[in-house]
Amino acid sequence: MTDSASLVFVVDDDDSVCRALARLIQSAGYRVETFGSARAFLNRMPADDCPACLVLDIQLPDLSGLELARELDPALPIIFITGHGDIAMGVGAMKAGATDFLPKPVSDTDLLRAIKQALARAVQTRAIRHELDSLRGRVERLTPREREVMALVVTGLLNKQVASELGTVEQTIKAHRRRVMAKMEATSLAQLIRIADKVGISGVA
Structure with a gap:
């Protein structure tokens, strides 16, 4: 992932601050978009099409930075900046999801370091989300009975025990299990267990 593929949003009601931050961020190779208010940023509603982070002033004329943060996807890393910070405000910022x-x-070095860390977190979060979306899509391909079989298999039950639980024969369970492994793209029981854990499948489906 190159820096130019990442996007940094800046929300600050001071035009001169926006321009200065935009120049700094662009000089580091990132794309940048600036907004003069929280409402302007909310109206933009950026699509989740690339790793992004938000540099956000806490004191804004409409919604405050903390109020804006509560409206946003928690997966969007936020770097709060303020000219009137105190410990209580810092605690509130961290509770609102600040990185x-x-x-x-703002020190140029500190801001660029914070942006680099925030974008790394965004990349990681996107990767986790994409993996979960893929795994959930595989689960959707399972029939209700296959999901029941998967839920029991990952608890460690043998095929004959699963058959007993579901009131069928072992040969039928073996066939269901093969289809489950194929649809979930799992090559081992251990991998299937890890997948089940990630998508929240446990016990009888």
Whole structure:
């Protein structure tokens, strides 16, 4: 993932601050979009099509930075900046999901470090989401009976025990199990168990 594929949003009601931050961020190779208010950013509603983070002033004329943060997807890393910070505000920022809390005037080095870390987190979060979406899509391909079989198999039951639980014969369970392994793209029971854990399948489906 190159820096140019990442996007940094800046929300600050001071035009001169927006321009200065935009120049700095662009000089590091990132794309940047600036907004003068929380409402302007909410109206933009950026699509989740690339790793992104938000550099956000806490004190804004409409919604505050903390209020805006509560409206956003928690997966969007936020770097709060403020000229009037205190410990209580910093705690509130962290509770709102901040990855960093920086005082104005913001050090170029500190901001670029915070952006780099925030975008790395965004990349990781996107990868996890994409993996879960893929796994859930595989689960959707299972029939209700196959899901029941999977839920019992991952608890460690043998085929004959699963058959007894579901009131059928072992040969039928073997056939269901083969289809489950194929649809879930699992090559071993251990892998199937890990997948079940990630998608929240346990016990009888």
